[in-house]
Amino acid sequence: xxxxxxxxxxxxxxxxxxxxxxxxxxxxxxxxxxxxxxxxxxxxxxxxxxxxxxxxxxxxxxxxxxxxxxxxxxxxxxxxxxxxxxxxxxxxxxxxxxxxxxxxxxxxxxxxxxxxxxxxxxxxxxxxxxxxxxxxxxxxxxxxxxxxxxxxxxxxxxxxxxxxxxxxxxxxxxxxxxxxxxxxxxxxxxxxxxxxxxxxxxxxxxxxxxxxxxxxxxxxxxxxxxxxxxxxxxxxxxxxxxxxxxxxxxxxxxxxxxxxxxxxxxxxxxxxxxxxxxxxxxxxxxxxxxxxxxxxxxxxxxxxxxxxxxxxxxxxxxxxxxxxxxxxxxxxxxxxxxxxxxxxxxxxxxxxxxxxxxxxxxxxxxx
Numbered sequence: 001x002x003x004x005x006x007x008x009x010x011x012x013x014x015x016x017x018x019x020x021x022x023x024x025x026x027x028x029x030x031x032x033x034x035x036x037x038x039x040x041x042x043x044x045x046x047x048x049x050x051x052x053x054x055x056x057x058x059x060x061x062x063x064x065x066x067x068x069x070x071x072x073x074x075x076x077x078x079x080x081x082x083x084x085x086x087x088x089x090x091x092x093x094x095x096x097x098x099x100x101x102x103x104x105x106x107x108x109x110x111x112x113x114x115x116x117x118x119x120x121x122x123x124x125x126x127x128x129x130x131x132x133x134x135x136x137x138x139x140x141x142x143x144x145x146x147x148x149x150x151x152x153x154x155x156x157x158x159x160x161x162x163x164x165x166x167x168x169x170x171x172x173x174x175x176x177x178x179x180x181x182x183x184x185x186x187x188x189x190x191x192x193x194x195x196x197x198x199x200x201x202x203x204x205x206x207x208x209x210x211x212x213x214x215x216x217x218x219x220x221x222x223x224x225x226x227x228x229x230x231x232x233x234x235x236x237x238x239x240x241x242x243x244x245x246x247x248x249x250x251x252x253x254x255x256x257x258x259x260x261x262x263x264x265x266x267x268x269x270x271x272x273x274x275x276x277x278x279x280x281x282x283x284x285x286x287x288x289x290x291x292x293x294x295x296x297x298x299x300x301x302x303x304x305x306x307x308x309x310x311x312x313x314x315x316x317x318x319x320x321x322x323x324x325x326x327x328x329x330x331x332x333x334x335x336x337x338x339x340x341x342x343x344x345x346x347x348x349x350x351x352x353x354x355x356x357x358x359x360x361x362x363x364x365x366x367x
Contacts (some may be wrong), residue, residue: 010046010049013036013038013042013043013046014046014049014050016032016035016036017032017043017046017047017050017056017063018050018055018056020032020035021055021056021063021064021065022065025064025065026062026063026064027056027062027063028061028062029043029044029047029061029062030061031062032062041311041313044310044311045308045311047062047063048308048311050063051063051066052097052098054066054101054104083112083113083138083139083140084112084113084114084115084136084138084139084140085103085107085112085113085114085115085139085140085141085142085143085331085334085335086114086115086117086130086133086134086136086139086141086142086143087100087103087114087115087116087117087142087143087144088117088118088119088126088129088130088133088142088143088144088145088146089116089117089118089119089145089170090118090119090145090147091118091119092116092118094307095305095307095321095323096118096145098307098323098324098327099170099171099323099324099326099327099330100114100116100327101323101324101327102323102324102325102326102327102328102329102330102331103143103327103328103330103331104327105324105327105328106327106328106329106331106332106335107331110331110332110335112140112331112335115133115136115139117129117133119146119147125150125151125152125155125156126144126146126147126152126156127152127155127156127159130142130144130156130159130160130163134163134165139165140166140338141165141166141167141168141334141335141337141338142160142165142166142167142168142334143167143168143169143170143330143331143334144156144160144167144168144169144170144172145169145170145171145172146169146172148172148174148218149218153174154174154177157174157175157176157177157183158176158177160183161176161183166334166337166338166341167183167184167334168184168185168186168330168333168334168337169183169184169185169186169187170185170186170187170326170327170330171186171187171188171218171219171326172185172187172218173185173187173347181345182345182347183345184333184334184337184345184346184347185347185348186326186329186330186333186347186348186349186350187326187347187348187349187350188321188322188326188349188350188351188352189222189349189350189351189352190219190222190223190226190321190352191222191223191225191226191229192226192351192352193223193226193304193319193321193352193354194211194222194223194224194225194226194227194229194230194274194304194319195226195227195229195230195233196319196352196353196354197230197274197302197304197319197354198226198227198230198231198233198234198274199230199234200302200317200354200356200360201272201274201300201302201360202234204272204300204360204361204362204363205362205363206271206272206300206362206363207236207240207271208240208241208268208269208270208271208272209231209236209240209241209270209271209272209273209274210241210242210243210244210261210264210265210268210270210272210273210274211223211224211227211241211242211243211244211273211274211275212243212244212245212246212261212273212274212275212276212280212284213243213244213245213246213276214245214246214248214249214276214277214279214280215245215246215247215248219276219304220245220276223274223276223304224243227243227274239268241270242264242265242268242270244257244260244261244264246258246261246280249279249280249283254283255287258283258284258287259287261284262284262287262288262291262293265299266293270299271298271299271300271363271364272299272300272301272302272360272363273299273300273301273302274302274304274319275301275302275303275304276303276304276305277303277304277305277307278303278304278305278306278307278308278309278312278316278318279308281301281302281303281304281309281312281316281318282303282308282312282316284301285301285312285316285359295314295359296314296358296359296360296361297361297364298364300317300359300360300361300363301316301317301359301360302316302317302318302319302354302359302360303316303317303318303319303359304318304319305318305319305320305321306318306319306320306321306355309355309357310355310357312359314357314358314359315357315358315359316357316358316359317354317355317356317357317358317359317360318354318355318357319352319353319354319355320352320353320354320355321350321352322350322351322352322353325350326350329348329350333346333348
């Protein structure tokens with residue numbers, strides 16, 4: 001192995017991976033480790049980034065080429081009108097790229113194009129962006145994930161309802177006034193995700209558990225609803241569970257909040273935790289390990305989102321929302337609305353799954 005190979009930066013590694021993929025039709029992490037002289041965890045992150053950028057699709061132990069318009073078969077491609085669907089999501093990072101990939105695949109299957117825009121959770125009024133999107137000549141419908149906590153949230157819903165443009169909310173639910181009629185939507189059943197996590201911890205034997213949320217978000221509120229239902233189902237008394245919010249992990253007070261949550265878990269005898277989201281779970285475990293607390297021997301941890309949970313050590317048990325499925329269902333729902341404007345309003349809810357890995361185990365016997 002040469003010094004140059006050891007020193008390769010991310011762009012050079014990515015170019016090597018894509019060249020090997022084009023040459024061989026597949027790449028394996030074990031082979032790339034030898035060729036590039038970097039750790040497997042680094043290569044997993046490289047593959048994840050390249051997958052998010054649409055260059056490949058990860059499989060167990062490596063990656064294969066991503067499905068694209070050039071490789072789609074005539075049997076699966078459905079010619080459409082050549083029109084566009086405009087998409088406005090809060091971010092083009094972390095959670096949303098997986099949703100967008102599902103949209104892209106379903107849009108291609110239907111012969112539609114995506115016009116994609118990323119806003120932010122801080123954007124107070126999405127209407128100007130939506131107006132610009134609708135002004136595009138061939139936009140036939142909108143898929144939107146607005147900020148439900150903004151001051152103009154209901155105004156955005158009303159604008160969409162009155163615009164005459166078919167629209168679908170993705171990972172959001174809302175009603176149009178004055179009749180409070182639900183708007184068309186595709187969401188993940190995040191409440192069920194919390195239930196799956198709590199049941200998993202209970203099956204392992206954990207009787208004292210905790211929920212930690214990164215912030216008061218639409219996802220977080222649904223997780224709390226499911227968590228409360230799970231605690232009731234499992235007949236946990238108030239002293240057998242606790243809930244806590246973390247501040248922004250990039251802002252002041254995060255480390256202190258983690259330390260406080262660890263203290264609460266230790267003082268109350270909690271042995272199992274559900275933490276939203278993956279980065280918060282990783283930061284929590286890092287600080288716990290620094291304090292001599294073992295995961296999963298002393299504390300079992302379930303992460304929520306499963307975006308990068310499998311890359312951590314120990315690999316995190318995680319609730320995995322069906323991101324690509326949500327995106328595909330949103331395009332399908334919108335396309336059907338465009339084809340049949342008089343069809344009943346549909347609200348689609350997809351179930352998450354639980355991927356069990358190394359961060360959860362039965363609680364250790366205590367003397």
